[in-house]
Amino acid sequence: MHVTRDVIIVLGQRYQSMIGQGETPFYVFDESEVRRRIRSLREALPEDTVLCYAMKANPFILEAACREAEFLEVCSPGEYRICQKNSIPHGRLTISGINKDPAHMRELISSPSKIHRFTVESAEQFALLESLAQEMDVRIPVLLRITSGNQFGMDASAAKQLMSGHRNKPHIDFRGIQFFSGTQKSSPSRITRELEKLDKLIESIGRECGAEVLELEYGPGLPVDYSEQDGARRSARDREYLGALRTSLSSLRFNGTVILEMGRAMAASCGTYVTTVIDTKVNRRHSYAIVDGGRHQISYYGHELALTPPVCHAVPTRHAAEPAIWTVCGSLCTSNDILIKQFGGSDLAIGDRLVFPNAGAYCMTEGISLFLSRDLPRIYLTDASGEMRLIRDRIPTDPINAFQ
Numbered sequence: 001m002h003v004t005r006d007v008i009i010v011l012g013q014r015y016q017s018m019i020g021q022g023e024t025p026f027y028v029f030d031e032s033e034v035r036r037r038i039r040s041l042r043e044a045l046p047e048d049t050v051l052c053y054a055m056k057a058n059p060f061i062l063e064a065a066c067r068e069a070e071f072l073e074v075c076s077p078g079e080y081r082i083c084q085k086n087s088i089p090h091g092r093l094t095i096s097g098i099n100k101d102p103a104h105m106r107e108l109i110s111s112p113s114k115i116h117r118f119t120v121e122s123a124e125q126f127a128l129l130e131s132l133a134q135e136m137d138v139r140i141p142v143l144l145r146i147t148s149g150n151q152f153g154m155d156a157s158a159a160k161q162l163m164s165g166h167r168n169k170p171h172i173d174f175r176g177i178q179f180f181s182g183t184q185k186s187s188p189s190r191i192t193r194e195l196e197k198l199d200k201l202i203e204s205i206g207r208e209c210g211a212e213v214l215e216l217e218y219g220p221g222l223p224v225d226y227s228e229q230d231g232a233r234r235s236a237r238d239r240e241y242l243g244a245l246r247t248s249l250s251s252l253r254f255n256g257t258v259i260l261e262m263g264r265a266m267a268a269s270c271g272t273y274v275t276t277v278i279d280t281k282v283n284r285r286h287s288y289a290i291v292d293g294g295r296h297q298i299s300y301y302g303h304e305l306a307l308t309p310p311v312c313h314a315v316p317t318r319h320a321a322e323p324a325i326w327t328v329c330g331s332l333c334t335s336n337d338i339l340i341k342q343f344g345g346s347d348l349a350i351g352d353r354l355v356f357p358n359a360g361a362y363c364m365t366e367g368i369s370l371f372l373s374r375d376l377p378r379i380y381l382t383d384a385s386g387e388m389r390l391i392r393d394r395i396p397t398d399p400i401n402a403f404q
């Protein structure tokens, strides 16, 4: 595969070798970028900020994430099994999630190696965890999740009620609260307001419940800009959000431990999705390029209406004699399988590769992967050397879509 100079300039040197390698469609996740990004987040935040990687964003980069972040947020038995496969100790796991399976909780609570924290999303979950801890006669550390007005967490008043009775609950170690209101925050001031409110809440818990909040686990939902072509503008926006977060954290009266729980902001930049043009056509004067991947394999936040086209580069870049605007479609039998509505970066031909940067968070797992019984894509990891390692081959989905 010939990689043109234009694309190397746009994507950076480290992409040079990997674009031409690998059978499409595939994802490649750069472990050195995961580590660089988490380190740069840490540098931008107040000293002593503890970092927790929300592994739902990308379960393939745990090893690199664990080298930089202190903890992992785990939301399902499946995510837990992935941690086990990666030999991640219980002491690094925050067990979270709106549906806590009783059998799974029993397994975790009875284990001799202690889980770092359990989050509690409701009075019912609290009762489950407390009864299991009583049964095993252990004391478990919990964070009560406060709702932002949706199905997650509980009202502050319900959390206060639980905390008020803390002296009568010898099997529960109340560590503090957890709060996450949503991803892709649309303004830095939202983060500021949330932290101000949490600060007041923590203070009122101390006053009204006689319980000390030792930890605040907060998900800022930092945004990633998928459509901004200009790297300098993307970085400026990132700095603006991080600056607001830093200022707000530094202004807290709360002086316990702050743990920032993040997925997208840690993982997005490490990932690239690569797919190949397998057909081109002009239907009613409209140019279509069909690729071997599709929306079952890649999904961007806000992709549904294809209103904000994600950044995408063609390899090789061929400048069209006349302006060429393409609709890039995937392999599914649905008119919704549009990857980009107006791709104008380059003329396209069969065999060209399309490269989607910033695809390291959620893009792979949030796709409609079972539709049309198409295979799941290959996954490669790479590091600073640029060598790609196949860590998961393509997986057929037809056995999942058939009688067992």
Ligand SMILES: Cc1ncc(COP(=O)(O)O)c(C=O)c1O
Residues within 6 Å of the ligand: 054, 056, 057, 073, 096, 180, 182, 183, 184, 219, 220, 221, 222, 261, 262, 263, 264, 265
């Ligand atoms: C509880 C919780 N914390 C953290 C995150 C990570 O959010 P983000 O990827 O926006 O950082 C999520 C994502 O859904 C979440 O549910």
